[in-house]
Amino acid sequence: MSQPLPSRIGDAAALLLGQHTVRCPHPGCTVRIRYRAVTADEAKRLTALATDHTRHGPEQQST
Numbered sequence: 559m560s561q562p563l564p565s566r567i568g569d570a571a572a573l574l575l576g577q578h579t580v581r582c583p584h585p586g587c588t589v590r591i592r593y594r595a596v597t598a599d600e601a602k603r604l605t606a607l608a609t610d611h612t613r614h615g616p617e618q619q620s621t
């Protein structure tokens with residue numbers, strides 16, 4: 559009786575550990591930030607950074 563744990567268990571464990579992954583909503587952008595055990599302010603800052611595509615676009619246009 560040694561069945562491998564479903565990956566869902568790992569996700570649940572990550573949630574219990576307070577681990578989060580924030581991905582950029584921009585189509586085609588693969589930027590994502592994973593964090594855990596951070597303060598609320600830090601989590602807010604990281605979330606803002608991950609979802610603000612202008613901060614990590616592949617090409618920065620200086621217009």
Ligand SMILES: [Zn+2]
Nearest residue numbers: 582584587611
């Ligand atoms: Zn992005």
